[in-house]
Amino acid sequence: MPLRLEIKRKFAQRSERVKSVDLHPTEPWILSSLYSGSVCIWDYQAQAMVKSFEVSELPVRSAKFVSRKQWVVAGADDMFIRVYNYNTMDKVKVFEAHTDYIRCVAVHPTLPYVLSSSDDMLIKLWDWDKGWMCTQIFEGHSHYVMQVTFNSKDTNTFSSASLDRTTKIWSLGSPDPNFTLDGHQKGVNCVDYFTGGDRPYLITGSDDSTAKVWDYQTKSCVQTLEGHTHNISAVCFHPELPIIITGSEDGTVRIWHSTTYRLENTLNYGLERVWAVGYMKGSRRMVIGYDEGTIMIKMGREVPVASMDTSGKIIWAKHNEIQTVNIKIVGAGFEVTDGERLPLAVKELGSCDLYPQSLKHNPNGRFVVVCGDGEYIIYTALAWRNRSFGSALEFVWSSEGEYAIRESTSRIKIFNKSFQEKKSIRPTFSAERIFGGILLAMCSSDFICFYDWVDCRLIRRIDVTVKNLYWADSGDLVAIASDTSVYILKYNRDVVASYLEGGKPVDEEGVEDAFELLHEVNERVRTGIWVGDCFIYNNSSWRLNYCVGGEVTTMYHLDRPMYLLGYLANQSRVYLIDKEFNVIGYTLLLSLIEYKTLVMRGDLERANEILPSIPKAQYNSVAHFLESRGMLEEALEIATDADYKFDLAVQLGKLDVAKAIAIEAQTESKWKQLGELAMSTGKLEMAEECLHQAKDLSGLLLLYSSLGDAEGIEKLASLSKGHGKNNVAFLCLFMLGKLEDCIQLLIDSNRIPEAALMARSYLPSKVSEIVAIWRNDLSKVNPKAAESLADPSEYPNLFDDWQVALTVEKSVASQRGLYPPAVDYLNHAEKSDSTLVEAFKRMQVIEDVEPVDPDEENGEPDQEALEENEMENTDEAVPVGADEHEEAVLENGNEVLAQHE
Incomplete structure (x- = not known):
């Protein structure tokens, strides 16, 4: 039976003729050397060129990655080898290597060696640790040497293919070939070693349109592969799959079974002649170089063929070899750490007659089925004895130990526990896949149908594209994974049973209430398992998640692709395999x-009984889960992290709890957050304490000014000065009417111009003093500008109402620290629109009409009369925090003058 490998094209790029290809071991890069003289690096994930080197004007016939040095080594028809650093794009080395075209370069897997072969019939060994010195020359071929390659099983030996119709095997250190393989009718173009298993094989491709498989120990030809119609230019044994790939100038790539040598597949992408194939150990990707571009394909799945039973025994298949390990028997004294590879003792269990593409234990772990090559074989898990076999494209177990096979898209067979066929089904649609479990599921391209195992009656049809299906052990839950989402459904078996027992007819849609959609998770599931009602899976980003009640929690971020094996409840550990x-x-x-x-089911009483068995280290995770369910009170009780607990207390408005946490933590951010919350809820005393602890001086200013707390504002002014918060300090002093202190603060802050302007507005008697300071300071920078500053005492004509301003300042000097009570605000609000100077000038107009008081001198009003009037207006004013300076002016002093109107 054929291998039936799924082949997908992952990358396609047209270009000039491609002469060689290589894959980078860690980056998603393809290296192509072109007949035009360029070397290109393509990113097959981004589908774009990432780097390009203009190597020569002549063809570059071979280029290879040297990943451990971040190099690209290229050999061209100009007879030079060039070495580039692919990160910096620098040219590391250029040297003439041969006297004719360079056909191939090969990099030693571990040593600092590069082999080169040429049309000059020589092979040369270069050592980059010795400055790219040629340390050895291998002579023996009588025609062009087309390719050289190292033997990965014995890296001290290599083989060479030549147009002299021979393949020679060489050893490093010996100038003569060990032996020669001669069997082709025409020149040999390519050679490659078999890397898997124990077979000492290599393969050659020739201009006689055949490929030959050789045993290099017996020096005999094992098999000749015929089928190509033109020269074979590239051959390789795939490192991961039991296949041989041959590429020819007839434009096709042929895939052969490496054991039976039958032709499995022929690929033709219409890009003319094939010149090169490339592969990488550990990957199922293959890259092919053509006349007109580069193609990369992926064959089969990279998921390891492995299965674990409920006791922790794992069986896996490496090619045809079957091996087993037991998780319970870990190396003595080994401390199991999350994410670390387990040191398991691998035991050879046997071999398989077919190439395994899937392997699965039955529910009780007694039997294991292996599928592949269109066949299945059931083995005993312990002794690996064959119990049953047959032809099948797919095989699935039922939850009771029965099984079903899919022979084709139109025939499904069901077998009992004794391996006897009991039923055959011909579905009315094309069954592309089948799934086992509580029910037998068959799916087409856009829907899935569930059947019971006993009578094969339709239970339910669901219109969804299915990638995989996972049943919970209870049989009540099932996860259907599509390309973009996973759907968690509840299977109502009692509803189905009563419906079928009632003899009601089942239409093409099945029993309507058989399934109930519980949750949809918008993630692509790679592999998944159920543990109780918890669905564990890894997603497309390789995060290990679990889903309970629709709530997804990320357990770990995986650093590489890993696939779920199972869960051992007695160890509370989930196991994966790479x-x-x-x-x-x-x-x-x-x-x-x-x-x-239990929380999802609403059974909080039983959930609280289980809670003590959960380690304290997991309590925060539990609290986050409860918070997501809207159970903040319960989350607050369980949470142990102070920051998280504080946030929960704030959300719940439990300020006392939050305050206790803030006292313990003593972080300004917590105090500030708590202070804002306390202020918004009207708890002003707590707000004041919190803002003090947070050193939130702006918040305190808002609080004190709202409360009319002059004493608090005065303390805040001193506190702000001490902390260098001059803006807050200035506002505090200004509100208190301490204008001299305001001006002094501006001077101390080196804001002398602002101090002068403020003095002009509020304390004109201080202007001359400040102008002198300003001149002195400005003269250090710009003497001319300093001289242009005008002093009002010298040039009063330049300052409007200067004398009036001085008079007003004296008239209100006695009102320091006096504030009308808040109840009188409305009486004063209407009079606060005019300035002191305007009010004073209007008062003068009125007095010009009235008889002049004999006590007036030089046109100025009697100071005592003014003060009497002002005091009458402020009978109820309360002196608070009066400034020690006699000339301090109240900012609301204009209200006093307003009484004279």
Whole structure:
């Protein structure tokens, strides 16, 4: 039976003729050397060129990555080898290597060696640690040497293919070939070693249109592969799959089974002649170089063929070899750490007659089925004895141990536990896949149908594109994974049973209430398992998540592709495997899963009984889960992290709890947040304390000014000065009417111009003093500008109403620190629109009409009369915090003069 490998084209790029290709071991890069003389690096994930080197005006026939040095080594028809750093794009080395066209370069897998072969019939070994010195020359071929390649099983040997119709095997250190393989009728273009298993094979491709597989120990030809109609230019053994790839100038790539040598597939992408193929160990990607561009394909799936039973025994397939490990038997004294590879003792279990593409334990772990090559074989898990076999494209187990096979898209067979066929089904649609579990599921391209195992009656049809399906052990829940989402459904088996027992007819849609959609998670699931009502899966971003009641929690971020094996409840660990068959475990507490499940079901009483069994370290995770369910009170009780607990207390408005946490933490951010919340809820005393602790001086200013707390504002002024918060200090002093202190603060802050302007507005008697300071300061920078400053005492004509301003300042000097009570605000609000100077000038107009008082001198009003009038207006004023300066002026002094109108 054929391998039936799924082949997908992952990258296609047209270009000049491609002479060689290579894959980078860690980056998603393809290296192509072109007949035009360029070397290009393509990113097959981004589908774009990332780097390009203009190597020569002549063809570059071979280029290889040297990833450990971040190099590209290229050999061209100009007989030079060039070395580039692909990160910096610098040219590391250029040297003439041969006297004719360079056909191939090969990099030693571990040593600092590069082999080159040429049309000059020589092979040369170069050592980059010795300045690219040629350390050895291999002579023996009588025609062009087309390719050289190292033997990965014995890196001290290599082989060469030549147009002299021979392939020679060489050893480093010996100038003569070990032996020669001669069998082709025409020149040999290519050679490659078999990397898997114990077979000492290599393959050659020739201009006689055949490829030959050789045993280099017996020096005999094992098989000749015929089918191409033109020269074979590239050959390789795939490192991961049991296949041989040959590429020819007939434009086709042929895939052969490496054991049976039958032709499995022929690929033709219409890009004319094939010149090169490239592969990488550990990957199922292949890259092909053509006359007109580069193609990359992916064959099969990279998911390791492995299965774990409920006791922790794992069986996996490496090619045809079957191996087993037991998680319970870990190396003595080894401390299991999350994310670390387990040191498991691998035991050879046997081999398989077919190439395994899937492997799965039955529910009780007694049997294992292996599928591949269109066949299946059921083995015993312990002794690996064959119990049953047959032809099948797919095989699935039922939850009771029965099984079903899909022979074709139109025939499904069901077998009992004794391996006897009991039923055959011919679905009315094309069954592309089948799934086992509580029900037998068959899916087409855009829907899935569920059937019961006993009578194969239709239970329900669901219109969804299915990628995979996972049943919970209870049989009540099922996860249907599509390309973009996973749907969690509840299976109502009692509803189905009563419906079928009632003898009601089942239409093409099945039983309407058989399934109930519970949740939809918008993530692509790669692999998944159920643990109780918890669905564990890894997504397209390789995050290990679990979903309980529609709530997704990320457990770990995986650093490489890993695939779920299973969960061991007695260890509370979930196990995964990577494609190199390393087994890794992560902790997932069963008690945590049970707790969340009970909370989702609303059974808080039983959930609280389980809570003590959960380690304290997981309490914050539990609290986050409860918060997401809207259970903030319960989350606050469980949370242990102070920051998280504080946030919950703030959300709930529990200020006392939040305050206790803030006292313990003593962080300004918490005090500030709590202070704002206290202020918004009217708890002003707490707000004041919190703002003090947070050193939020702006907040305190808002609070004190709102309360009319002059004493608090005075203290805040001193506090602000001490902390260098001059803006807050200035506002405090200004509100208190301490104008001299305001001006002094501006001077101390080196804001002398502002001090002068303020003095002009509020304390004109101080202007001359400040102008002198301003002149002195400005003269250090600009003497001319300093001289242009005018002093009002010298040039009063330049300042409007200067004498009036001085008079007004004296008239209100006695009102320092006196404030009308808040109840009188409305009486004063209407009179606050005019300035002191305007009010004074209007008063003078009135007095010009009235008889002049004999006590007036030089046209100025009697000071005592003015003060009497002002005091009458402020009978109820309360002196608070009067300034020690006699000349301080109240900012609301204009209200006093307004009484004279």
